[in-house]
Amino acid sequence: MDEPGTDEQRVRRRGGRSWAQGGPDAWKPFWAASSRDRLPWRSTLVLTVIVLGGTAFAQHGQLGQRVPLDAFGRSLLLLGQAFLLLRLRHPVLVAWATAASTLVYVGAGFPYGPVFLTVAVGCFAAIVAGHRHAAWSAIGMLWAGHVVIAHWLYPWLPPSGDHPASWSQELAVAAWVLAVLAASELARVRREQWARERAERKAAEKRRSDEERMRIARELHDVLAHSISVINVQAGVGLALLDADPEQARTALTTIKAASKEALGEVRQVLDTLRAPGEAPRAPAPGLDRLSELVEQARSAGLTVDTVTEGVPVPLPPGVDLAAFRIIQEALTNVVRHSESRTARVVLGYPPRRLVLRIDDAGPATGADAGGSGNGLVGMRERTAALGGTIEAGPRPGGGFRVEAVIPLSGEPGTGPAGAPKESL
Template sequence: MPHLDTTRLRLPTGTGADIALAGVVLVLVGVAEGQRLGSDWNASTSVIGSWLLAVAVCVALPLHRRHPVAVGWLTVIGTGAYYLLSTVDGPLVLVPIAVLYALAARGRTQASVAMAAVMVIGVGAGVLAGTGDVNGTAVFMLTGWLVAVVALGTMRHGRVAYAEEEARLRATQERLRIARELHDVIGHNMSMIHVQASSALHRMQKDPAQAQEALTAIKQGSKEGLQELRATLGVLRQVDEQAPTAPAPGLSRIDELVSSTARGGLDVRIEESGTTSPLPAAVDLAAYRIIQESLTNAVKHSGARHVAVMIHHGERGLRLSVEDDGRGATRSRHEGGSGITGMTERARALGGTLSAGPGSAGGFLVRGQLPFPDHHEPIGGAVDDQDPAGG
């Protein structure tokens, strides 16, 4: 005996569901109208008219997705005319109810409310005229059904709109995150390359040895930048569940960052205080990127020669400060790029704060506070990870 797999049974959706509903309603209307035929199957004009109206309403139902308002009015008016001609209480009213729900679910609330009002007024007028079996109780029940259908459709529209808006927000946040990562990955190395290239061009004729040293630094910096860019793009390309092979940048790699900055002629001093312990992955990455961007800005905009980086490990968070001895707050720092905005967004994403502006003794000062989550898992390789790509 063959086994019936119930998991493969699916109710029709979309146009298929409309056709199925129209077919069922038409069959039920046919059975009800068959009671009006005599033993000789002699159909009167009203019976023929009722049949034609029922067929028109049912045939129009699958078209409501293309012409929702027009089909809605056709089904409402057609159903009303059917009940005026027919003496049986057939199920044709299910068709306009289904159309009203679809209209409300699409956000056409005004049209669906207007059609529901016309249906209630029409039935109420029929009660006052004393037509058929319809009475005040039927009007009350129909009103309740229509209000419920329109309300459910409106709720459905609201939920779909909320889900779409949430999806758009997530996509926007993801684009911003990717843009911020690429900016931080590329910006630092390109800034070092720009400084060294300018130095090489300036010293090419006067001091070939220093020019060659600058070109060597450009070669090394471009290699490291390309490797880090490839690692970042490799993570973005991953579509399976495998974890990335290269560790994420963190404070354990701060020495590499200082070395690359030193090739741009910047003397960086790192001071750490507090109890050093493995950091949450998000805080570790954000701290690294904030320091990286601050050093990049010092090279690009301030003309600084010395930078002091202070890192304090607290029980509930990490405090950072990066201060240089350059020209302070220049116009290009604030208008030339998205570095400070990106640092601020990173801090706020963790519930922290970041400020950037002139230092008390001149130069430029960046201060950030990155709180730890209540329950965090430290990254296992924060202390001794080594990047196989070399940075």
């Protein structure tokens, strides 16, 4: 019963690739069987018909010059084809066996013809499989044996009354040998090139997959860490004031509701990119235009944030705008989690071709485990490095903690504004 679906669908169900999809298996000569076949019997059967039929036709033009094809001659031809059935499993053995059987055939005086195609296919398979020296040796042995037979042993070998072959004929045979070797080497080089291209495509796909996974992980971490920190603080306030100041507790619960709603919206946006990769997001990615919302959220968590702009603001590329927002968001989240200070200062600097972000808090650290994963600083470094910038995070002079990031606004990723390599700290 025929398999349902189009040819393309049937090929995909079987795990293969169609001709239209290209690749090393898209087109093959009739003698190059697929490596998935147990034995290349189809191509060998076609080759057997060609060799037997072509030899039978060729002997009519060599009557009186060569021995007529008999049962022994046909057995030698069939023996060579039987060896070709093993060319994918044992290419070295097949190269030598086909060369030897062809040499016996020639020495027995049978007609010239497509018999040499048998050894050509055997040596071709060996070279493509990477056994170059074995194939070269086998075909060299055949040529040398033919020279010895045609110029020295012919008086003692059939047919009787034979004459030595002309050296021009030997040059023609040598040219044929070189053509077979050249075609085989070309096929081998092309096959290795296809293998490298496949490996490079797989590596590139894996790299893109890893980068996308890391990007989504950073987005989810930044969104959830900030929102849950606000929710945690406000939940503590609500519990403390539930009986003493119900109105203030209500305000805390309202803040929790707003923060959780925003977090769910941003998480949904990230997950939408997973469900429909390549499509435009339904909502724009956050940027510095939402810095006031970030400051308000921090204020609802009990943190007073002062923002300062140094220089003339310039339009930012989308990637830089998102990274700047996330870096500030993560830095303020860390202040809420890890610092006893209830104030923070955010400085946005716009020197030529750069964006400078500096987030300071007066400290000191709480000294308690705030439940962080430790991925926040790693994510900030990855974001900055991906844009060719640098970042420093650590204690500042006079106490407290400082996060300072410098992101170039021009140049290729991984380089500074002037093209000089940068290292993330």
